[in-house]
Amino acid sequence: MVSEQPRLRIAIVGRPNVGKSTLFNRLVGKKLALVDDTPGVTRDRREGEGRLGELHFTVFDTAGFEDVIDDSMEGRMRRQTERAVQDADVVLFLFDARAGVTPLDLAFARVLRKIDRPLVLCANKAEGKEGQIGAAGAWELGLGDCIHLSAEHGEGMIDLFDSIVEQLEARGIDPFPDDDGAGEDEAEEAFDPDADVPEDPGKPLRIAVVGRPNVGKSSLINRLLGEDRLITGPEAGLTRDSISVVWDWQGREVKLFDTAGLRKKARVESKLEKLSAGDTIRAVKFAEVVILLIDAVQGIDRQDLVIADRAIYEGRALIVGFNKWDAVEDHNAALVALKEKLDIHLPQVRGLPVVTLSARTGRGLDKLMPAALDAYRKWNRRVPTAKLNRWLATAIERHPAPAVSGRRLRPRYMTQVKARPPTFALFMNRPGELPESYVRYLMNGLRETFDMEGTPVRINLRKNENPYTDD
Template structure:
């Protein structure tokens, strides 16, 4: 079991800044506005060779009703109960507030060890707050600056001490990594074998996509959609616990929260994202940060589930999100939520098919699944569709089969000859998968009509059974083998 550290404190004391520093990435949203963080976010932290799990939490609020603040407090309490060590932050520049005293009393009642950190101690401004921190009864406070990293060595000593103490009572997975190992080079991954031959017309510089990834690790599955369509409810139902905040309020989720999960023995990383609205309607700075975080999560996903509300099917914003997913080369599944409350099921399904056909003609066969996230209906069917389209997204087609297909296609439907110049399509190979990407050697690629390229793509999709995933087709003019060579003298 991994050693877990939870970061708690009242709003706007620097919890997310400390979380980002420990994990070495700017994952958690940070802003001067209080209460930016709502869900608890987990990450793998590294500190001078120590490796542990860290949990960023919402600001502690004294609320015990059914409000959003009360639900945020419950999430924080859950994080404290799961942690092996709690880091309680106060703002040393402001000093100890009554709410700090209240939650220090709450933490003292628990069994989880506590380390008190006086954040924002850079300079002399925080000296008074540092002295006041002793009054909380949580031991000697650690002067710290999450923004600048001051006091990191003291934090290292505290965490290492509690790790060693916890290791005496339970087995902790990899509690310490010697610093020398941090400089070791990563193990070299062997290149993927391909049955295609090397051809001069294939050049990696001609493709904007990244090199093909090795298929390994958990499936990256992002849940996206407009606000209040049931994304967090869907994730909670899949996990079987109230892991994410839900409620009638629109726009509860702000951070893109990833959760490790397993379905039928297959590992999945579920990513819940903030709802996306039109850019013209986004005025709040935090919402802009949330939208950027959602787009970032979408780019790193492999399969994306676009959740729709059965009351508002494929509106303009839904189609914008779908196009973004396709443009990024991700596999897309559409989940129509709240299906149990839909009165006109046949009309809604026909509307979905019509809009997909007219607005997303470049990707035919996008899977559409009707679900109820609240009642858990059809979730297995949705996940089966996820793994099916993931397999298509990863599919590689032998070069020999591709060229037989191209030869037969050209015999029946040869390319046009604009201006009387004949265009030759010589050779095709699959340059990459994820998504399926093909390169064709073409004598005059600049003259080939876009309509004929679409015809090739559609025929390729139908022949090799590639429904629902984006296909990238590149026309490349083959290099002249005699270019640059001097003529021989007779």
């Protein structure tokens, strides 16, 4: 249920590596944001549903502030942070108490003093004698009283709660409006993506955009949203963690996940890139539909197939988007070649839906969401047992199961045990001896007959329950 009043919005800001993502994870109650000692891990604004005592709110984790205003990566990150501040009701300004107040902290404080927003100054990492000494220099920032925190250890959370409430009440803002949306984060955490639920469960449709680095994933999402919500640029690997953005498409709520580009495993060396890759895999597991974005100019790479295979393994609905289509010369020949390669290398999902598009110009984007919804519909497909077994009898009559060691294998009965993806149980004698080629024959027949082209289909082989029907 959606709250009638907008939920309170809190932005966490500060220079790089002061603990913003650690505090974000503390407030949302789970490790959503990547945390590493490397400065600048967070580059895009990440949103989560936070809670502090009786206070429920949406919290923004932001990129570390840099004192530049050009079109460099740091300048683009700064603009994203400033936009988050403008969108927030309360700003939490963190500085590192162990390092003390730095020139960059002072530069950011000058910016924040010009913005009319309730602000709470926080000295993070203030545990211990060194932190206490560093926090004492907060007066240099000219932002009023400072609270002492340890986001890592959870210290100072009561003081943070009191300060936020005090700032809101001083502005005449009710910190505790009636919020029917409270607890949605717990409900989302408990949601099982493999559970058997109706096609439209009333939750946002979760779509993850995945692919190799620099294929245009963030640009695609920005084009769909109609705003520069995610940082983009020519640098490969700009996105480091999975960022979710809620979007309304023709009255349907959609949660889009932008993910870090996945390189070949042998090339992933740094701890941070391993964390980013793990975060992308988690986004795939949590998604319902996965859009594999491929650079149409470069063509299909082995890594694209590895990513597709991972989405299929996780049982997600999958569609392929060929981006940069405006730069392809012979469209017809290129599309035929690309589709043939997909069918050859991904026979387990033959007939994958394909959309040609350009995130730069917007060409073809009108076909993307209809394709995603169609894939989602097929992913939720349910086949009545009677119809399923009539089909099975016809399939066996057309192509009988082989004999093994002179004894005929006899598939007898099939039922669908779940959807998302469509999963079937096939009861037969000696299930361990049925060749994989025959299982593929049945899978392809199911897809073709029951409109599940391009959908992962699973068949679980089970032994007849009646011991007297083995032969």
